[in-house]
Amino acid sequence: MRMQLLGAGSVPVLTVPLKDDDDSIINLSALARFLGMKRTTLFDHIQAKGLETALREAAIAKRMKKLNT
Numbered sequence: 001m002r003m004q005l006l007g008a009g010s011v012p013v014l015t016v017p018l019k020d021d022d023d024s025i026i027n028l029s030a031l032a033r034f035l036g037m038k039r040t041t042l043f044d045h046i047q048a049k050g051l052e053t054a055l056r057e058a059a060i061a062k063r064m065k066k067l068n069t
Contacts, residue, residue, distance in 0.1 A: 031055075035062055 003026070007013040032042040035058040045054035 035059065036065070 003016045004012050005014040028042060028046075029039050032039040035042065035055075037058060042054065042058065045058065048054075049057070
């Protein structure tokens with residue numbers, strides 16, 4: 001897996017290759033707070049769908065919730 005940090009215009013600024021056991025590089029608790037969901041819920045989604053898909057779906061849900069309020 002790779003982690004990419006994207007800049008303006010979706011230009012990759014930094015790409016870091018991650019091994020399967022290197023998930024500690026990401027602060028998942030802070031990420032869950034940012035996405036407005038419980039940490040255990042985020043972990044369940046990551047385990048069921050994978051990291052990228054879970055984060056994408058959580059970000060879309062956060063945007064939709066913000067648009068509806």
